[in-house]
Amino acid sequence: MKDDLLDYLIATDSMDEFLGYEPKCPSCGNKLTPIEYGMPAPETFEKAEKGEVFLGGCTIEDIQPEYHCNNCRRSCFKNLNDYVDEENNWENEDE
Numbered sequence: 081m082k083d084d085l086l087d088y089l090i091a092t093d094s095m096d097e098f099l100g101y102e103p104k105c106p107s108c109g110n111k112l113t114p115i116e117y118g119m120p121a122p123e124t125f126e127k128a129e130k131g132e133v134f135l136g137g138c139t140i141e142d143i144q145p146e147y148h149c150n151n152c153r154r155s156c157f158k159n160l161n162d163y164v165d166e167e168n169n170w171e172n173e174d175e
């Protein structure tokens with residue numbers, strides 16, 4: 081999809097980091113939080129309150145963000161160069 085990123089990862093030998101468990105926000109460098117989709121289990125709610133996961137809502141689509149930056153309030157797709165800004169749409173969904 082984004083050949084630029086792939087080239088960059090290969091050139092800088094940072095593929096392992098990219099594939100690691102702690103992706104960083106491309107904007108602020110903050111550790112990104114994995115986004116959980118679907119109906120959250122009670123322990124998932126607890127994790128979300130601690131900021132360990134971000135609840136993405138019950139809607140599961142083909143392409144959706146994988147990580148959330150609590151600092152930027154921004155959700156990144158697997159390719160971290162693609163993101164959507166969070167405007168509380170999902171958080172207000174159930175109200």
Ligand SMILES: [Zn+2]
Pocket residue numbers: 105106107108109110149150151152153154
């Ligand atoms: Zn950020």
